[in-house]
Amino acid sequence: VLSPAPIPVMRPTAPAFHAVAPYLEAVHASGRYSNLGPQETHLRDRFARLLGVDADQVVTVASATLGLAGAIAVSPASRWSVPSFTFTATPAAVEIAGRKGRFVDVGADWWMDTSGPDDPGTGLIPVAPFGSPFDLRSWRTSSEIVIDAAASLGSQPVLTGLPPTWAVVFSLHATKVLGAGEGGIVVFGDPGRADACRNWSNFGFAGTRESIRLGANAKMSEIHAAYGHAALDGWATERAEWADARRLTAGLQRELEQDLAVSHPGLDGVSPYWVVRFRDAATAAVVESTLNEHGVETRRWWSGGCHRMPAYRHWDHGALPETEAAAAVSLGLPMFRGLSVQDVGTIGGALDAARRALTND
Numbered sequence: 001v002l003s004p005a006p007i008p009v010m011r012p013t014a015p016a017f018h019a020v021a022p023y024l025e026a027v028h029a030s031g032r033y034s035n036l037g038p039q040e041t042h043l044r045d046r047f048a049r050l051l052g053v054d055a056d057q058v059v060t061v062a063s064a065t066l067g068l069a070g071a072i073a074v075s076p077a078s079r080w081s082v083p084s085f086t087f088t089a090t091p092a093a094v095e096i097a098g099r100k101g102r103f104v105d106v107g108a109d110w111w112m113d114t115s116g117p118d119d120p121g122t123g124l125i126p127v128a129p130f131g132s133p134f135d136l137r138s139w140r141t142s143s144e145i146v147i148d149a150a151a152s153l154g155s156q157p158v159l160t161g162l163p164p165t166w167a168v169v170f171s172l173h174a175t176k177v178l179g180a181g182e183g184g185i186v187v188f189g190d191p192g193r194a195d196a197c198r199n200w201s202n203f204g205f206a207g208t209r210e211s212i213r214l215g216a217n218a219k220m221s222e223i224h225a226a227y228g229h230a231a232l233d234g235w236a237t238e239r240a241e242w243a244d245a246r247r248l249t250a251g252l253q254r255e256l257e258q259d260l261a262v263s264h265p266g267l268d269g270v271s272p273y274w275v276v277r278f279r280d281a282a283t284a285a286v287v288e289s290t291l292n293e294h295g296v297e298t299r300r301w302w303s304g305g306c307h308r309m310p311a312y313r314h315w316d317h318g319a320l321p322e323t324e325a326a327a328a329v330s331l332g333l334p335m336f337r338g339l340s341v342q343d344v345g346t347i348g349g350a351l352d353a354a355r356r357a358l359t360n361d
């Protein structure tokens with residue numbers, strides 16, 4: 001008997017060639033392939049409309065990692081507090097920007113605590129867990145804040161009224177919503193900082209070939225902007241496909257919350273992740289191994305927390321009990337556009353096998 005093809009934990013998607021082709025033709029006709037050309041400028045307008053801000057607040061970048069680095073680089077804060085429960089890109093961005101970072105714990109909701117005393121020398125990088133929605137009113141407004149909302153474009157954030165010392169960063173990586181292969185969008189409260197970030201992304205140039213500030217090459221090319229346009233053209237369809245996949249898995253999620261898992265607000269919207277918060281570490285481990293044996297791929301998206309990674313050994317941190325707990329009890333299950341009823345049946349069968357394994361223990 002042939003076993004069915006394994007079900008991947010994600011399936012990266014970018015717009016089909018026929019949807020991108022007219023934009024690529026326009027790129028070729030313009031003779032501009034990068035350096036903030038017409039495709040990039042128009043894409044900035046379209047994202048500004050989507051997010052409820054002005055186009056001069058928006059910066060396009062080659063990746064969210066570089067967008068985070070640019071937002072940090074144009075802030076006056078020299079030290080940055082970063083939750084350890086995040087993807088390695090968040091602390092990497094602090095290093096790329098040449099600033100000092102320290103890891104802080106998350107709360108039970110997996111968001112970092114931002115309620116400490118305000119210190120303009122210390123910036124904060126709250127990370128929206130796994131594409132969660134967020135409310136700008138959740139944090140105090142005087143601080144330097146860069147919100148890592150890499151996977152949260154699908155929760156349709158409205159950034160109108162973003163305070164001047166804040167920035168929000170989204171990813172357009174192929175595994176995210178509105179994927180364009182690679183790319184990122186940064187929205188600043190202050191158009192002056194957006195301008196500085198645009199200069200940073202272009203070698204620190206500001207109209208001449210003098211680097212007036214430290215910079216990088218972090219620009220979004222016209223070719224990636226073409227993919228960005230095609231992704232936005234297909235947004236209504238894409239959004240419905242993500243919602244379908246979520247609807248298909250919702251029954252299994254509800255069943256899990258009756259025995260093996262606990263509910264976690266924010267993880268049930270349009271996002272490229274299905275992350276389950278299990279009742280304890282042992283349950284998560286048994287589900288992980290049983291699903292894998294049944295051809296259902298799972299992923300510890302943020303491994304054991306960034307503080308355990310050799311690259312960040314030099315970062316300070318205190319005790320991180322909620323980070324350790326979050327890493328131990330959370331597990332990513334398959335979530336992608338086109339997830340089928342049959343796939344969900346296979347996942348459900350594998351979860352039942354995990355239940356049997358747990359009761360036999």
Ligand SMILES: Cc1ncc(COP(=O)(O)O)c(C=O)c1O
Binds near residue numbers: 063065148
């Ligand atoms: C929380 C978080 N931040 C940043 C990134 C980096 O995004 P990019 O791949 O666009 O650099 C990711 C990507 O997975 C992420 O999950």
